[in-house]
Every structure is written in C-alpha cells, then in structure tokens.
Amino acid sequence: MSQTMRTYLMFAGVAVLIIGTGLVQSWNSALLILNMGLVSAVMALGVNLQWGIAGLFNVGVMGFVALGGLAVVLTSVAPVPEAWAAGGLRAYAALVIGAATVVASVMAYKRARNAWLMIAILIVGFVIYRGVRDPAVDAIEAVNPAVSGYLGGLGLPVLLAWPVGGLLAAGAAWIIGKTALGLRSDYLAIATLGISEIIIAILKNEDWLTRGVKNVIGLPRPVPNEIDLQNDPGFVESAAGFGLDPTTASTLYVKLGYSVLFTAVLIVLLVLSQMALNSPWGRMMRAIRDNEVSSRAMGKDVTFRHLQVFILGSAICGIAGAMMTTLDGQLTPSSYQPLRYTFLIWVMVIVGGSGNNLGAVLGGFLIWFLWVQVEPMGQALMNVITMGMADGSALKDHLQGSVQHMRLLTMGIVLLLVLRFSPRGLLPER
Amino acid sequence: MEFLNALVTLANFVLIPGITYGSQLALGALGVTLIYGILRFSNFAHGDTMAFGTMSVILFTWLFQSWGISLGPLPTALLAIPFGIAVTALLVLGTDRVVYRFYRAQKAKPIIFVMVSIGVMFIYNGVTRFILGADEQRFADGERFIIRAREFKEMTGLDEGLTLKTTQGLTVITAVIVVALLFWFLNNTRTGKSMRAYSDNEDLALLSGINPEHVVRVTWLIVSALIVVAGTLYGLDKTYKPFTYFQLLLPIFAAAIVGGLGSPLGAIAGGFVVAFSEVGITYAWKKVLGYVMPESLEPGGLVQLLATDYKFAVSFMILVIVLLFKPTGLFKGKSV
Amino acid sequence: MSTGDNPYQDDHGNHDASVTRRGGESTVDTTRTSGPVTDARGGPFLIGDNMTGGYGKGPDILHGCTISVDKGEIAVIVGPNGAGKSTAMKAVFGMLDVRQGAVRLDGKDITALTPQDRVVAGMGFVPQTSNIFTSMTVEENLEMGAFIRTDDYRPTMEQVYDLFPILRDKRRQPAGELSGGQRQQVAVGRALMTQPKVLMLDEPTAGVSPIVMDELFDRIIEVARTGISILMVEQNARQALEIADKGYVLVQGANAYSGTGKDLLADPEVRKSFLGG
Numbered sequence A: 001m002s003q004t005m006r007t008y009l010m011f012a013g014v015a016v017l018i019i020g021t022g023l024v025q026s027w028n029s030a031l032l033i034l035n036m037g038l039v040s041a042v043m044a045l046g047v048n049l050q051w052g053i054a055g056l057f058n059v060g061v062m063g064f065v066a067l068g069g070l071a072v073v074l075t076s077v078a079p080v081p082e083a084w085a086a087g088g089l090r091a092y093a094a095l096v097i098g099a100a101t102v103v104a105s106v107m108a109y110k111r112a113r114n115a116w117l118m119i120a121i122l123i124v125g126f127v128i129y130r131g132v133r134d135p136a137v138d139a140i141e142a143v144n145p146a147v148s149g150y151l152g153g154l155g156l157p158v159l160l161a162w163p164v165g166g167l168l169a170a171g172a173a174w175i176i177g178k179t180a181l182g183l184r185s186d187y188l189a190i191a192t193l194g195i196s197e198i199i200i201a202i203l204k205n206e207d208w209l210t211r212g213v214k215n216v217i218g219l220p221r222p223v224p225n226e227i228d229l230q231n232d233p234g235f236v237e238s239a240a241g242f243g244l245d246p247t248t249a250s251t252l253y254v255k256l257g258y259s260v261l262f263t264a265v266l267i268v269l270l271v272l273s274q275m276a277l278n279s280p281w282g283r284m285m286r287a288i289r290d291n292e293v294s295s296r297a298m299g300k301d302v303t304f305r306h307l308q309v310f311i312l313g314s315a316i317c318g319i320a321g322a323m324m325t326t327l328d329g330q331l332t333p334s335s336y337q338p339l340r341y342t343f344l345i346w347v348m349v350i351v352g353g354s355g356n357n358l359g360a361v362l363g364g365f366l367i368w369f370l371w372v373q374v375e376p377m378g379q380a381l382m383n384v385i386t387m388g389m390a391d392g393s394a395l396k397d398h399l400q401g402s403v404q405h406m407r408l409l410t411m412g413i414v415l416l417l418v419l420r421f422s423p424r425g426l427l428p429e430r
Numbered sequence B: 001m002e003f004l005n006a007l008v009t010l011a012n013f014v015l016i017p018g019i020t021y022g023s024q025l026a027l028g029a030l031g032v033t034l035i036y037g038i039l040r041f042s043n044f045a046h047g048d049t050m051a052f053g054t055m056s057v058i059l060f061t062w063l064f065q066s067w068g069i070s071l072g073p074l075p076t077a078l079l080a081i082p083f084g085i086a087v088t089a090l091l092v093l094g095t096d097r098v099v100y101r102f103y104r105a106q107k108a109k110p111i112i113f114v115m116v117s118i119g120v121m122f123i124y125n126g127v128t129r130f131i132l133g134a135d136e137q138r139f140a141d142g143e144r145f146i147i148r149a150r151e152f153k154e155m156t157g158l159d160e161g162l163t164l165k166t167t168q169g170l171t172v173i174t175a176v177i178v179v180a181l182l183f184w185f186l187n188n189t190r191t192g193k194s195m196r197a198y199s200d201n202e203d204l205a206l207l208s209g210i211n212p213e214h215v216v217r218v219t220w221l222i223v224s225a226l227i228v229v230a231g232t233l234y235g236l237d238k239t240y241k242p243f244t245y246f247q248l249l250l251p252i253f254a255a256a257i258v259g260g261l262g263s264p265l266g267a268i269a270g271g272f273v274v275a276f277s278e279v280g281i282t283y284a285w286k287k288v289l290g291y292v293m294p295e296s297l298e299p300g301g302l303v304q305l306l307a308t309d310y311k312f313a314v315s316f317m318i319l320v321i322v323l324l325f326k327p328t329g330l331f332k333g334k335s336v
Numbered sequence C: 001m002s003t004g005d006n007p008y009q010d011d012h013g014n015h016d017a018s019v020t021r022r023g024g025e026s027t028v029d030t031t032r033t034s035g036p037v038t039d040a041r042g043g044p045f046l047i048g049d050n051m052t053g054g055y056g057k058g059p060d061i062l063h064g065c066t067i068s069v070d071k072g073e074i075a076v077i078v079g080p081n082g083a084g085k086s087t088a089m090k091a092v093f094g095m096l097d098v099r100q101g102a103v104r105l106d107g108k109d110i111t112a113l114t115p116q117d118r119v120v121a122g123m124g125f126v127p128q129t130s131n132i133f134t135s136m137t138v139e140e141n142l143e144m145g146a147f148i149r150t151d152d153y154r155p156t157m158e159q160v161y162d163l164f165p166i167l168r169d170k171r172r173q174p175a176g177e178l179s180g181g182q183r184q185q186v187a188v189g190r191a192l193m194t195q196p197k198v199l200m201l202d203e204p205t206a207g208v209s210p211i212v213m214d215e216l217f218d219r220i221i222e223v224a225r226t227g228i229s230i231l232m233v234e235q236n237a238r239q240a241l242e243i244a245d246k247g248y249v250l251v252q253g254a255n256a257y258s259g260t261g262k263d264l265l266a267d268p269e270v271r272k273s274f275l276g277g
Helices: A005-025 A027-054 A060-074 A079-110 A114-140 A158-180 A188-206 A226-230 A233-241 A248-280 A280-290 A292-297 A302-328 A338-351 A357-388 A393-402 A403-421 B002-038 B046-067 B078-103 B110-132 B149-154 B167-190 B191-201 B202-207 B212-238 B242-247 B248-259 B264-282 B285-292 B310-325 C084-093 C116-121 C136-145 C154-163 C165-169 C181-194 C210-225 C238-245 C261-266 C268-274
Strands: B145-147 C046-054 C062-069 C074-078 C097-105 C123-126 C196-202 C229-233 C248-250 C254-259
Touching: A005 A027, A005 A357, A027 A060, A027 A248, A027 A280, A027 A302, A027 A357, A027 C254, A060 A158, A060 A188, A060 A302, A158 A188, A188 A338, A188 B248, A188 B310, A188 C154, A226 A233, A226 A248, A226 C116, A233 A248, A233 A302, A233 C210, A248 A280, A248 A302, A248 A357, A280 A292, A280 A302, A292 A302, A292 C248, A302 C074, A302 C229, A338 A357, A338 A403, A338 B110, A338 C046, A357 A393, A357 A403, A357 B191, A393 A403, A403 B110, B002 B046, B002 B149, B002 B191, B002 B212, B002 B248, B002 B264, B046 B078, B046 B167, B046 B212, B046 B242, B046 B248, B078 B212, B078 C097, B078 C136, B110 B242, B145 B167, B149 C062, B167 B191, B167 B212, B167 B264, B191 B202, B191 B212, B191 C136, B202 C116, B242 B248, B248 B264, B248 B310, B248 C136, B264 C136, C046 C084, C062 C074, C062 C084, C062 C097, C062 C248, C084 C097, C084 C229, C116 C123, C116 C136, C116 C165, C123 C181, C136 C181, C154 C181, C154 C210, C165 C181, C181 C210, C210 C229, C210 C238, C229 C248, C238 C261, C248 C261, C254 C261, C261 C268
Parallel strands: C062 C254, C074 C229, C074 C248, C123 C196, C196 C229
Antiparallel strands: C046 C062, C046 C097, C248 C254
16 A cells, blocks of 8 residues: 555544544534644644654653643733733843843853852842842732733734744743753753743743633634624524524534634645655755764754754644634643643654654544543443443442543553554654 | 751751652652663653552552551551552563563664653553542551651750651651662672673673573562652652652652763762752741841741742753753763 | 664664663664574584574675684684674674574584573673673673672682783772773673683774783683683784684685685785785
8 A cells, every 4th residue: 555545544534533423423522623633733743843853852742832822821812901000011021130140141151161150140130030020920910819910911813822822932942952952962851841841830820921720711712702603693594504503503613613723724834844844954854863973974063953943843832732722712721731732742643653744643633533532432331341230339430430541541552552563653754 | 046946947847858858759760760771761651650559559558457457656558568569560570571572672772662651651640540540649647757846846945846757757767778778789789780781781791691681670670669669658758649640750850860860879869959959949948047147137038939839840950950060960870 | 863674773863861871782682582402413612604694684794604613722713894704703692693504512503592591501702892891890890701600700700810910900990991901801801701611702902002912812822721712803814813723714704715824824815815915
C-alpha cells in the first residue's frame, strides 16, 4: 500500500469514527470531538515540528498552551478601569523592573564574569520589584474581588488573541531555548518541564493578571451566542426548515462556526508546515537532524536553527492554546495538567507519525477521539464485567466508579503498542 | 535568648522540614540517577511508580490495621514497607520483561526508552487510580510527635516551641540507613561493583563475564526499594495523593540533575539543595528576622520571597543557576 | 543520528542530556542468551573457521575469514586499515553476527555462546578502545576482571601486579586518570584476571610510545610463556610478526596470506605490500 493511499485510508477512518459518533450518539458530541480534535491537531503539529524535524524533546507543551489561554484574557477581555486606576501601570512597571533585573544580571555575568555582582543585582532588583509590585497588586485585587479583582484585557476582537497567543508562547520559547540550548549539553527536556510548571504557577497565583484560581469566565466569542440565535426569528425559521428544534440548531450552528474557524487555522498551518518541510530550510533542518556533526562542519549554526524551530513549534502550541480557551469560553488555570496537555500531545505525535505533519494531524484527531470515547466504552465494558455481581457489592461499586481512570490506562497501552509494533507511527515520515 | 528563639524558629520551620523533605527527594533522586546511570534514560514513570508503591504499602497497612497489628508508637506502614517493595518490584520487573527488554534487544536509542517510560507512566497512573482512586489517603498511625511545641517551651523556657513529628524523625533515620546500605552495596559488594562497571562500559562488562540482564534486574529491584521507601515516608510525613506523587517528578529530576545525573552522591546533595531552596524561599522569614534584627530594622512584611505555590519554580531556578556554573552538576555526572 | 533501517534506533538527532545518557552503550544485544555448545574434536586450540558476517543487519565485513591459534602460541593478524582485523577478533568473541562459519575452542563448538559465556569458557579479550572502567580504581578494574571467579583471585592479582609493577602503586587511583601506557596495562591485567586459556588483544600498542610498546611486547611474550594462547591484532606489523608463531594478513575481510611470522616477514609479496619494502 502506498503512503498516499495509506494516508487517505487513515483519514477516512477518522472521518468514519467522527461521523459514526454523530449517528450513534449525537451530532453535538461529534462536533465537540471534531473541534477539540482540530485544536489537538494544531498542538500536535507544533510538537511534531520540534520533535519530527529537529529532534527537540519538548515536555512543556502545557506551558505554551496555557500562555495561549492567557493571551485570550489579555487581548479580548474588556479592561477594568477601576483596577487600572488602582495600580495597573504600577504593576506592569514592576514586571518591567523584574525583567530588567534579570537582563541586567545576565549582562553583568556575561560582561564581567562576576557571580557576586550578578547576585547583588538580583537581590537589589528583587527588593525593588517587590516594593513596586506588592502595593499595586494588593490594590488591584481589592477592586471588586467577586467579579473582577484583576486588570482585564485590552478589549480587542478575540480572534486577534490567537496570533497574540502564538507570540506570547514564542517569547517564552525564546527565553527557554536561549537558556537551555545554550548550555554545554542540551537540557531542553528538563527546562521545558520546569518552565511549564512555572507558567501554570503564575497563572494560578498572579490574580491581578488572570484572576488565578477564581477563573475568568464568559470570554468574548468569535461566533454568535446560542441564546441570541434562539431569539432570532429568522434563525428559528431556517432551523425548522432543516427539521431541527431551535436549541439543537443553535448549538450545532455555534459549534460548526468554531469548526470552520479551526479548520481554516489548521489548513493554513498545515500548508505552511508542509511548505517549510519541503523548502531548502526544511531540507537543511533534516540534514542537521540526520547528521549534526557534518552539518556543523559545513558551517551551519545548529544551536540557532534549533532555537528557531523550537520557537516556531511553541508558537503553534500557543495558537492552539488560545483557540482552545476561546472554545471553552473561560480560562481555568487549575485545569492545566501535564498528563493532559503535555504527554497526551506526545502520544498524538508518536502515534500519528513523528516527522510527518499529516501523521501528527491524524494522531491529534485519533487520540482525541479515543480520549473522549474511552469513557463510554469503558463504562460499557465495566457493565459487562460486573453484570454477574450483586448490586451494591463493594467491588462492583468500585469498578463502576473507576471507569474514568480507564482513559489513562488506554492511552498508555496505545502508546506502548505503537512504539513496539509501528515505532515510526501510523503514517511514517517517508 | 532572642538569638536562641530565632534559632528554634528557624529549626522548626526551615531546618527540620528542609532536612525531611530533602531526605525524601534524595531517595527519589537516587532512583532516577541509578536508572539514568545504568539503563541510560530518565524514567518519566518514576513519580507514578512511587505512587503505585506507596499505594501497595497503604493497602498492606490497612490490612495489618484490620488484623490489629501495630508497631506501638511507630506507624504500621513501616511493617508494610517490605511487602510494598515486593509488590512494586514484581510490577517493575514484569514491566521490564514485557516492555523495556524488547528495546534493549533492539539496541534502541535512549530517547525511545524515554518515550516508552511515558507510556508506562500513563499505565501506572491509570492502575493506581483504578485501584485506590485519585483522592487523598491517610495511613499514618502511632505516636504523632517526638517533641511537642508546648513541652519544648516548658522544658526550655523559650518563647518559641519546637515540634518534631515522628514521621520527620523516621524519615531522616530511615534515609540515612538506606543511603548507607546503598553506598556500601555499590562500593563493596561484587554485584554492586558490577553495576558500576556496567554503567561505566557495557561492552567491557560483558567481556568481564558480567551478565547485563542480571545487572538490570538488580537495578530495578534497588529502585523499587528506594522509591517505595521514599514514597511511604513522603506520604506519612505529608499526605498521599497520586497526582502529588506525579508532580514530585520535577523536583526529583531537578535534584538528580543539580547533583549530576548518574552520581549517587550528587543525587543526595541535589535533594537537599532543592529542598532547602524550596523551603527557604517560600518561608515567611518575618519571625526569625524579628528576633535577630534590632527593633528599628524589623521588617514590616512577611519577608516571604515567593508564594508557596512557586515551589516548583524554585527547583527549576536552582537547576538553571547550577547548570550555568557547573554544566555537569555539582558532582560530575556521567552525562559528559 | 538516525541509523539505517532500525526504527528503534531513530532518535531524530536528539541528544538531550537531561533525559538520555550517551557513552558506554553496548554494541551487542545484551538480552541474548547462549545457545548449545557441541563437541568438535580435533583442529587447533582456538579457531574462527570460515567466518562470514557483519554488524546487525548491515553488510558483511568478513568473507570466509579463518583465524586460529594453538596452545601457548602467539598468532598475529596484520593488514591494511579497514581490512576487518578488529571485526575478525570481535567475531571470534561473539560480538557480531557470524552468519556462516564456526568458532571452536578446545574441542567444543562455541559459535552460539554469548560473549559473557565465552569469558567463562576461558577466553579473554582486550578491546582496542574503551578497554578499562575509567570511573573505577585500578584494583576494582582487576576485581571486575575476576568477576566470574568463585575461588580466591588474590594470587592472580599479585601476579598481575608482578607483571605490571606500576599498577601496584596506582591501585587506589581511578583508572581513567592513568597515562595511555598504564591504561593498556590495566586493560591487559583485567583480562588476565579471569585466568583465560586464550587472550585476545586488539592493537594493544595503539597510541603508546615506542619504549612502552617494547615493554608491552615483552610482557605479552611473558604471558604466552605461561601457556596462554595469544591472538593479537597489530598495526606495527613488522615488530609483531617477529614475535609471532603464526601470522595472518587480512585484506577486505578475507585471508590474503598466512604462515609463520618468519615466513611472512620473508615473503617478498607481503614485504612489498604490507611492510613497506
């Protein structure tokens, strides 16, 4: 079977799975899977760019996704004037001071090679930073804490948040990459693992910026509101034309709206990735990957190229994160967990086929489908297993209650099976 | 007097918790470092193996408690540890036989092992939650304190109390014993030396007649023991929750890398460096400084450098700083 | 570096030190277990007979190569770079896939044995590079050499120290801190600790000074006199053939010439092509 044929068949299989969900369960579920599948595919595309063509092992995907989420808040939410008045500028000034301190200390170390000078700058800078920041933050968080207590955003159109999410992630990636790829040996894995936890800690704790664990709800949407649609006589009429009741029609319409937007983003990114892969740049990247020593000997700046592709891949994850938060309509920092947002994306890339953009996209859809559907399947399985047991028996209750944990187990088994029997993934690179 | 009060406060809130947490991290990091040194990859399933191992200890503890067996003032969990180790070792050795061994036969690159360990992580995670659920579990019993704050105050007449929990004392004693045993084993026994030899040069170990599969099995066994002890001590001292154990992966990795991956001594040093930085930077120093400084200079705020939730950030910052100055870690790791 | 067709060896060029460790990995499948040993009487003490094979699934490097050594003899393999000299040694030791041919030792066919079991069977091997445990002390290196022994190996260690007195002074030092010549002595000493019947040396004098080289050759002759067979690959062909009972000239993985050391030194063809006239 040729690779093209295989690709078509695999994607047809995924389409069947999603359409099957629509027919068997409901079109709402099918569209839910499709939408998050599209977002997952974008994330997988970003990770695949890093791993597939440059061999960079990024285990901090969660952090970049979360930064995308932050971008949605910072871009699209209406600003809270009282909070800004209370200390908005001062809080941001503190951030600038903090950043300047770090930059100054790094410069001091690089120029003067003096660790004590660096530590002195850090300590003085930290004291000033806290001195400027703390009163401002307290003031901001005191502004009507039940509904705001944070600065809000810029009130710009939410679609603009997607590229902003990419930029935020790219900025973070630049800092991480500069630090971790510049060390004598490569320490990217632990660096990304660490920074992603730091980003989540910031989102959870800096209430003035993100409302922390109080969450930001009701984010602006790029598609109409269901209630508005249901109250629109024109919409109700055309829904009736399709034989649908207004409620179902409105939810389907909204979800389809997201699907269209996400598909557009995925296609643009996929086309760009494919073009990049087949361009001289892509060939150079693969040459570096396949033989770094000779590429270095030929004068290629390997560290810079790695940094470049790391930033690009992270930016894509940031865009996906912004898309996801837009879809959710809220930012909930405590929902970011590494298993779900880092390692699951890795399962997608490995299962799909590392190095193959279409493979990553396929993996995104397939694994997301499994992630969602394992639970009902597990429930069914448990019902069969526990059929013979007495109602109310402790074991039966325990088994029934543990169905949700089947998910992780299944993901692990799928990953191990693919790594063993098809280590290059379902759609291998060549 | 002021100075003594400051010292007691410091001991109570920084030194004792730091030493305890450091011992737990050191035991965890030793496991990571052994696998890195001998099997040549970082085991992402480490945290979840710890969660599984501690779960089996908890189950045995409950069983013993239901039989009415106890250790008096000591936690019953101590009695359950050997059984927990046995169960964990079975799981880990079984995993090695079914999963990892295949990749050794293929001469797979270490990064493939890392990915495989991610799969194993998912599975262990699922299994643990499947059996015991994702909720917090308490399994500590016996005497809670060695020294109580009130008794200490009465005894010494100081304003500040000192508390020493049984679990803290146990952690440190157990860690010292385990570490001493491990170092004795690695440096003085034939098998221990063969592990070091295999870690140094696999082909030459083969040419000396060392059976690599035996070395690998012994390594997994030791790692199981270390990890179950570390997990149980952590669970007794703080609390058991599968997700917390998964999250311990970062400070444990940080400790192993700060110390120098592949170096057992480094893992211990790294454990304490990370623990003390976490505790020190997230502790509110107001009280200690209040005793030491002249009244006029007493700090107004809490003097807490960072909020407690930033403790993972601290592990990471320490990591970066150490690597900037010593790229191979504090004790020269095997990575270079 | 992605290598060949084995998808499990495709690491996408990753060398992230925080998750993977490089260096010291084995080149052979360490999970293999030994196959049966059969009787095969007659013939030389050790013979790699008509061996054809290469690394893993890669192309053949050896093409019907035969190498043998008798008890107490010194056999030397010489030949141009890339002739497969080291490969032939590794084939005899079971460190690569021998697709055709057999290895026999002391009347037994040991072709199916793993390297670690060949050590038990009485073979010792000193590889050309990475032939000591650099992180371990000299004494620990020797102890590891004696790993398979269950009897008291102290006397053997004394013999090694007598053979290489400098090692006695440095026995508490990490072997990685020694000079090139001393490292080679540790390497040979480690292999002698098993009390092998055959000692195989892959370019023992590579990278050491001429004085140390003469010294090493003297020690090797001394070892051979104790009844241990020596099979050796050497770059310094002339000097090696002078002490050899038997010599093999390999070209492209096959035997080109063989004979006694003296014969080969006298052979005008061999002199012209391999010994520089």
